[in-house]
Amino acid sequence: MSTESQTFTEKYDLLGCIQCGRCTGGCPVTVRADLNVRRFVYDAYYEEKLDELARLAEIWDCTACHTCAVRCPKGLKPLEVLLGLRTMIIESGKVEPTVRDALQSVLLEGNPWEKSRAARSDWMEGLDVKIAEPGVPVENLFFVCCTIAYDPRVKSIARNIVGLLNKSGVDYAFLDESETCCGSEVFTLGEEGLFEMLVEDNTELLNEYTAKRLVCLSPHCFTTYKTRYPDLKAEVIHYTQLLVELLEEGKLNWKGDLQKTIVYHDPCYLGKQSNVYDEPRTLLKNIPGVKMVEFERSRERSLCCEGGGGKMWVESESKKERLAETRIKDAKALEADIVAVACPFCVLTLEDAMKSLGYEEEMRVAEIMELLGEFVEA
Amino acid sequence: MKMFVCIKYVPDTSEAEVKVNPDGVTVDSSRFSFDINDADNYAVEESVLIKEAKEGDVTVVSIGPKKSDVMIRMAMAKGCDQAVRIEDDRIAGHDPLMVAKALAAAIKGQEFDLVLTGCMASDDGHMSTGVALAEELGVNHASMVKKVEVLDGKVRAHRELEGGLLEVVELELPAVLTIQTGINEPRYAPIRGIRQAQKKELKVVSLDDLGVDPASVGSDASMVVLEELYIPEVESSAEFIEGEAEEKAEKLASILVKGGLV
Ligand code: SF4
Numbered sequence: 001m002s003t004e005s006q007t008f009t010e011k012y013d014l015l016g017c018i019q020c021g022r023c024t025g026g027c028p029v030t031v032r033a034d035l036n037v038r039r040f041v042y043d044a045y046y047e048e049k050l051d052e053l054a055r056l057a058e059i060w061d062c063t064a065c066h067t068c069a070v071r072c073p074k075g076l077k078p079l080e081v082l083l084g085l086r087t088m089i090i091e092s093g094k095v096e097p098t099v100r101d102a103l104q105s106v107l108l109e110g111n112p113w114e115k116s117r118a119a120r121s122d123w124m125e126g127l128d129v130k131i132a133e134p135g136v137p138v139e140n141l142f143f144v145c146c147t148i149a150y151d152p153r154v155k156s157i158a159r160n161i162v163g164l165l166n167k168s169g170v171d172y173a174f175l176d177e178s179e180t181c182c183g184s185e186v187f188t189l190g191e192e193g194l195f196e197m198l199v200e201d202n203t204e205l206l207n208e209y210t211a212k213r214l215v216c217l218s219p220h221c222f223t224t225y226k227t228r229y230p231d232l233k234a235e236v237i238h239y240t241q242l243l244v245e246l247l248e249e250g251k252l253n254w255k256g257d258l259q260k261t262i263v264y265h266d267p268c269y270l271g272k273q274s275n276v277y278d279e280p281r282t283l284l285k286n287i288p289g290v291k292m293v294e295f296e297r298s299r300e301r302s303l304c305c306e307g308g309g310g311k312m313w314v315e316s317e318s319k320k321e322r323l324a325e326t327r328i329k330d331a332k333a334l335e336a337d338i339v340a341v342a343c344p345f346c347v348l349t350l351e352d353a354m355k356s357l358g359y360e361e362e363m364r365v366a367e368i369m370e371l372l373g374e375f376v377e378a
Numbered sequence: 379m380k381m382f383v384c385i386k387y388v389p390d391t392s393e394a395e396v397k398v399n400p401d402g403v404t405v406d407s408s409r410f411s412f413d414i415n416d417a418d419n420y421a422v423e424e425s426v427l428i429k430e431a432k433e434g435d436v437t438v439v440s441i442g443p444k445k446s447d448v449m450i451r452m453a454m455a456k457g458c459d460q461a462v463r464i465e466d467d468r469i470a471g472h473d474p475l476m477v478a479k480a481l482a483a484a485i486k487g488q489e490f491d492l493v494l495t496g497c498m499a500s501d502d503g504h505m506s507t508g509v510a511l512a513e514e515l516g517v518n519h520a521s522m523v524k525k526v527e528v529l530d531g532k533v534r535a536h537r538e539l540e541g542g543l544l545e546v547v548e549l550e551l552p553a554v555l556t557i558q559t560g561i562n563e564p565r566y567a568p569i570r571g572i573r574q575a576q577k578k579e580l581k582v583v584s585l586d587d588l589g590v591d592p593a594s595v596g597s598d599a600s601m602v603v604l605e606e607l608y609i610p611e612v613e614s615s616a617e618f619i620e621g622e623a624e625e626k627a628e629k630l631a632s633i634l635v636k637g638g639l640v
Pocket residue numbers: 023026027028029037061062063064065066067068069078079
């Protein structure tokens with residue numbers, strides 16, 4: 001168990017549960033896996049049962065979408081009971097090799113992708129990027145995200161925004177190779193000790209820069225910094241919020257014409273967890289020629305893509321249809337040409353689903369910044 | 379069971395481009411990430427598994443810089459009890475024999491049943507340090523071990539040979555085993571465990587502390603001279619043979635015959 005003296009019951013306020021079952025009722029993964037989160041909230045009350053509960057495979061099915069927390073009438077966070085059980089496994093050291101390697105890579109190289117820290121800024125190659133200096137005041141300090149910095153598929157999110165920032169004249173700066181994982185997935189994988197270390201180190205690092213705002217490109221970093229870093233001085237925002245400001249100030253100049261139907265998929269970490277629903281839609285709506293449609297399950301009811309909760313490193317055993325596939329089929333039924341998202345994980349999961357369904361000829365999954373890169377002058 | 383496990387801090391060359399420095403004999407490591415050598419990681423796990431099953435005590439031995447302490451602390455977080463890190467620039471690191479001599483100096487004079495090493499280091503790929511170490515220590519050894527059974531005063535080692543063959547040998551203890559990857563599933567070292575491992579002893583020693591004459595393990599004593607490192611050139615391109623199965627077989631046979639390969 002964790003080294004803290006608090007019991008599970010105290011830590012997760014288990015006695016507050018009224019067993020209404022709204023958590024399990026809303027949990028998106030129940031259609032594919034045997035996860036009944038209410039049951040865990042109930043059973044974790046018995047300390048002697050914890051070891052047995054921690055060994056159940058379904059604790060790794062949770063995607064940390066937070067639907068259960070949003071729906072709980074008592075304000076509990078049922079998923080955190082699952083994360084607490086994961087912590088017990090992590091601290092025993094007996095974890096899946098993929099999880100082990102990701103966590104170890106965060107400790108040694110500051111990212112979960114087993115990439116060298118020295119390569120963290122390689123995405124900037126050939127671009128004119130302003131780099132932050134400690135003590136030099138800056139309005140908008142950018143936090144790129146490990147996935148965007150290293151994954152060639154989503155690098156363009158960062159690259160495209162640089163061009164746009166330079167053109168609009170906003171005061172901004174990016175971090176160099178010192179940028180280190182925010183710990184979003186470390187937290188959800190249950191590595192509490194490592195997460196505490198990251199919070200400490202990142203708070204110290206980021207507070208050295210006299211930044212008014214920390215602008216995150218990924219909703220995972222955004223929500224993590226916003227909700228789990230109590231001593232961070234800068235206000236934390238998502239890049240779509242900054243871009244809507246620029247739009248309102250007339251600093252985004254549109255070009256071209258995108259005669260397509262777009263459906264926007266609300267990422268769990270941007271919508272449900274941080275209540276940013278309108279800014280991404282505002283940006284998309286303003287692209288010349290675009291027609292917007294909405295999923296039946298949108299905004300706080302948006303369906304999870306299963307990219308969070310450390311699921312990038314945990315293989316699902318279920319053979320049932322992936323939620324991302326369900327989502328793509330829904331988009332197809334709406335006759336959408338583009339599924340727009342505002343999260344690197346959603347790009348990866350949804351695009352993968354689109355390809356495995358064989359829709360790549362007629363459909364496209366795109367991060368908002370990819371589209372803006374094509375339709376805003378930079 | 380009193381055990382030693384020897385580990386090496388190596389660059390991960392799978393991601394970054396390997397560039398040879400202008401001196402021609404070293405590699406630019408500024409963009410590499412460093413970690414425990416893969417096979418050594420399995421050796422650490424095996425030592426901890428043996429300790430868990432038979433009780434005992436494991437000492438980590440490593441030659442490396444200060445920044446490799448994190449790797450050593452991880453091994454201790456997994457269950458190793460103490461560590462010795464040899465830090466000395468005078469060791470001819472490119473020669474497994476010299477490396478083995480230095481490692482042996484850290485072990486000699488102490489009682490031990492087993493010394494585990496990885497079967498190969500991923501940076502230089504010599505596959506000989508463990509075997510040389512056994513020679514230096516004057517004990518039995520088995521290399522490429524895929525399974526270990528500890529018996530009374532003996533150890534049964536399953537060795538992985540070429541062509542999928544497995545050889546089973548029994549060795550009197552004390553012995554050195556060089557461990558092959560895949561023998562177990564190395565565990566994760568959680569941060570809280572690493573923090574607790576700070577309390578375990580990590581001794582940093584020089585050759586002088588070990589009572590080793592630097593000249594006996596330096597480049598002058600070494601019979602290996604590293605002349606040049608270079609990136610092998612891609613020698614030829616692949617040729618795709620088209621056609622029906624019979625046709626393909628005929629074309630392939632004629633290529634082999636023409637090339638003098640059969
Ligand atoms: S966070 Fe999402 S996946 Fe996890 S238990 Fe709650 S509703 Fe289910």
